[in-house]
Amino acid sequence: MADRYANFANSGLGRTVVKRLGLPDPPRLRRHQAGDPPADGPVLVGAAPDGRLSEPIRKLLGDAGVQVAPSFTEGTRYAALIFDATGIADSSQLRALYDFFHPYARSLKVSGRVIVLGTQPSGLDAREATAQRSLEGLTRSIGKEFGRGVTSQLVYVAPGGEGGLESTLRFLLSGRSAYVSGQVIRIDSGSVDAPADWERPLDGKLALVTGAARGIGAAIARTLARDGAEVIALDVPAAGDALADVANSCQGRALQLDLTAGDAPARLAGYLAAGPHAGVDIVVHNAGITRDKTIARMSEDHWDSVIGVNLTAPSRVNDLLLERGLIPSGGRIIGVASIAGIAGNRGQTNYATSKAGVIGMVQSYAPLLADRGITINAVAPGFIETAMTAKMPVGLREAGRRLNSMSQGGLPIDVAETIAWFASPASAAITGNVVRVCGQSLLGA
Template identity: 45%
Template sequence: MSDLLKELNRNTFTGWLVRALGMPNPVNLLRQDSGYSEYPFKGKTALLATSGGYLEGDVHGMLTSGGADVRNAYNLKDSERPDILVVEASGMTTVEDYPQLYEQLQPLVRRIAVNGRVLVLAPLPRQAETAVAAGVARGLEGFARSLGKELGPRGVTVNLAYVARDAADRLDMVLRFFCGPQTAYVSGQAITVTAETRAPAELPRERLLTGKVALVTGAARGIGLATAQRLRQEGAELIYLDIPTAAGELEKVCQKLGGTPLALDIAAEDAPQQLIAFIREKFGGLDILVHNAGITRDKTLGKMPVSFWRQVMQVNLASIVAIDEALLKAELLRDSGRLVYLSSISGVAGNFGQTNYATTKAALIGYVAALGSQLASRGICANAVAPGFIETAMTDAMPFFTREAGRRLNSLKQGGQPRDVAELICFLTSPGACGINGNTIRVCGQGLIGA
């Protein structure tokens, strides 16, 4: 569905009225339809603001190898508007370091190009030598989130990565995602990058998933379909899973994209065994599993029938755990595998009438944090993705004013696209995301709810 507010802003006859009323004027977000390339920053100007920390040299080299024209504040011309700003703050350990942050960035932030990207690299608080240093590191998260809300109306996304001292070599793919068009609707997020997970032998920079077998549940439509398309674009061999009533849609998807359909109700008691037998016979193993399938059965707790509670628990949580346990027991998840789970903003902040749904989505956040640590020695990463207001058939069916409110309650002042969620999932499934394990990352345009 089109965004009416965007259309009114761009109409010669109505634009003046919208502006006079003080309503938002959402920018067209920078996205791309193609996959990752060897030189994603070609033609881009990147500004590197440094604190003399342990990441400076590595970051400069990674931006340059990606094709960026890397500058500092002193050799940036007055007329230039940088597309990328990386704040290398790994050397900040004292309160006295904050004025330097202000002095470097205050003259620059208004010069960042529309649809620019800002990434703050902070020291990992738990590695700090003093309580003050830990507090200073954590303060950078408040800085980044606030800056995201200031720059968001111009389509600029601002994110932060806490980077362990031994994890500088895990940053290349992090920079390529958070400083590129793939992060159009990911803003105000704080991720943790460590070297605790074994890195794969090869870290490709294009066609990232060539040779990988990926399974996406709920793949017939919406976010699941967009995810399958994106993984396929990066070279993965796809298994498209959805409920038997969607078998016809699955067949059409496979005919168009290539891959293998699997009509299966994941909530069925024998679903894990059926799935294991299918994977073993057809592929011999699995590299990527995206748990996207889920349902809602909304009612306030006082009015919720027990069937609503049990259905949501079974589909959104119990079936996922059962499939994972069967897959690991059968040793079909290969080393350096990737597990991605669709959580929700509801799991972060709760939502009226969704005690059942929010419980399952919050449980997944705790689940990945523990599971990622357990599987790290095999190079396997488990992470969760929490979408906000994404333009789907479900949001199209909302009442007009409810839909409009959902679109505007974020820093970017608009809804996201299924492709935006798929981009984050694709990044997390890539070999280069080996430093990110046990994280939950929102795709919500820095939504104000749960921020």
Template identity: 70%
Template sequence: MTDRYASFVRSAAGRTLVKRLGLPDPPRLRRHTPGDPLLPGPALLGAATGGRLAEPVGALLTTAGVEVRDPAAAGVEVRDPAAGPADGGRVGALVYDATGVTDSTALRQLYDFFHPYARSVLPGGRVVVLGTPPEECATPREATAQRAIEGLTRSIGKEFGRGVTAQLVYVTPDGDDSTRTGLESTLRFLLSGRSAYVSGQVLRVGTGRVSAPADWDRPLDGQVTLVTGAARGIGAALARLLARDGARVVALDVPAAGDALAEVANEIGGTAVQLDLTAPDAPDRLARHLADRHGRVDVVVHNAGITRDKTLGRMDPDRWDQVIDVNLSSQERINDVLLERELIGDGGRIVAVSSIAGIAGNRGQTNYATSKAGVIGLVRSTAPVLGGRGISLNAVAPGFIETRLTARIPLVVREAGRRMNSMAQGGLPVDVAETIGWLAWPASGALRGNIVRVCGQSLLGA
């Protein structure tokens, strides 16, 4: 689906009209292409007094091929933000270790770092702040200050513009080597073009079963991955992306989508499974297929979902039951069987697909919003349990994504959905796929219980 408004505003006439009328100005997003450098320029790395992460993060970034600069280093200009930076002073990312912020007065150090460089980030650049989870802080004052940082990063995501994203990553202070690997995988995702439509998020890196890849360009090499709802849209984009990153993909969808499913599976050298997940024997049949063909599954992505929209007062019981069954209950049943038969074991990853409708609600979608909020509940309640078995469970919550389903939305509503986010545009299926792919990496096993919105920092549920 083409965003004609975005195409128009990039023309000479469109640029003039946008400036005169103050219309939304969708930036060109920096998306990932294999072989791309992590950033379009150097990273400026700062730290609050007593921060514990600046040194290891600097080493991680250097290993990843990023030029790391100190704020006091030559070549990094401190300029009046109102004047704008000179080209030589621009950076690809601002990274700040805020773990040393232990009370509200120390928050001034964040201002002192970001204020001079607010206009120095290149288009498509990144802002990442590292903190301590408030629930793991030593004192209430420290927890208060760390929670305050969320307001900073979410606001930066809405202020900097030009495709710049901003995130807060809470890193456990009681970490181990798995925490370091999990932080590396998180930084490699957030700083790269993979995270083009992810902004304003708060992520948590703890401990878990992790394995750093031999090649970060193929972080899923040899992994057996299951993708439900793989025939079209986000599912098809995900199947292609997982194969690109080295995975062996089992693509599943309903028999009615068999031709499209076979086309996707053949294109990526995967296998196709035609199965209605609501059938009573579906979990058993799926488990037997995985056991017979692969002996295991390393990654399970619950992407399959449907909508049956009506306002609650006009909704018949079948519409309610179908949506809850496909979008939520089938995930529970499949997880139960795969875990019971130990087909997904130590080091496994499960990624569920929720929606911002499950966070903010949506008129005419009480059934859908209920199911997607239930997915969030599933992740929150089950992730700690699975963590004890070495399995990570996370979810993504897409916002307005350009698919055949959103193409059916009435024009005015569709345009509102596209513009009501910090990027002033809809996302692409690949944006959701990249985020799921990152959570599926063996190196991301230290991320558990995260709900990552892929919505361009939507104003809904923000």
């Protein structure tokens, strides 16, 4: 459904009205187009004394074809401000953040990027952990202050994790992360293989996408196919025609299967084992339903069906595919949670419970799968423009669109791009993360 207010706000008359009345000002976000460079202009890099990442960052950016500015030039509009805060070991050293961002804040382009790099507080001594945890407040505040489509992220990089940073830098700098802001991403140590072609990092990979017949699921299937994957698009038999259209559009395979059926995991495992790939490299658990009522008015069936589709089915599928060795080393499991699972939502106790469970699944499985070379992560969408949200009452729909740092809803492609980043072979050092795709929604912020 078209966002008429955003279209008006970006017209000549609308810009004048919005500015004079102080109304929400949704910018036109920079989204990825084929052939786009990782950054659409020069990048300014700063560092606290003793930072360990500034030189590796400069090399990574240079190798990626990003122009790294040797110093600040008055009047230049920068695509990104990147600050290496790994050298901050005490709260007294936080002043380095002010000294970098205060003079340069107004030099960012529309849809510019702010990235702060730090060290995960766990395992540090108390003083350093305190200072590093402070970075979260800075980046989340910048995301709310800078406006004009600027995003702000904090990336904690473990010592030895420098080699796993490139896929995240490319994602966060690019238009692929247009609706991701105010997030904390953790990169572990370990070796990572860069793809031969960053435009097709999933060449040779087989991806399974559930709930693929429409909306976000269809966008995920098409985006993974764009990046080189062979896609199995799965949905219930009732969605067969739409599912076939999606599979055909990405030259993939359609699989009609109700994952809540008792024998569904075994049937899926048999299908994957019998295929030419003899397994699956990427599993995206996107299938989900809502049955909204307050818990006092909710039927047993509405509770059970939402938990069954959104949480129990993915857990059963994971367990059987892993038990049978059908997800190899280098495999990716990606869940679709929701900001409702983080903040809760009136009338959605069943849905919020299921989506909080997806987050729990990610956090509990991650250390168990690490030794097998398999990562598990999740996205948590906020208000995304789909057929489902188009049916919402206008007041709730407008609140969902405006109550975030972008003052607009996201698009299915925003969720799909984030999942494609998790799916990349170059993201092998990223596991146990839950990244919100919500334009930095004020809900649960």
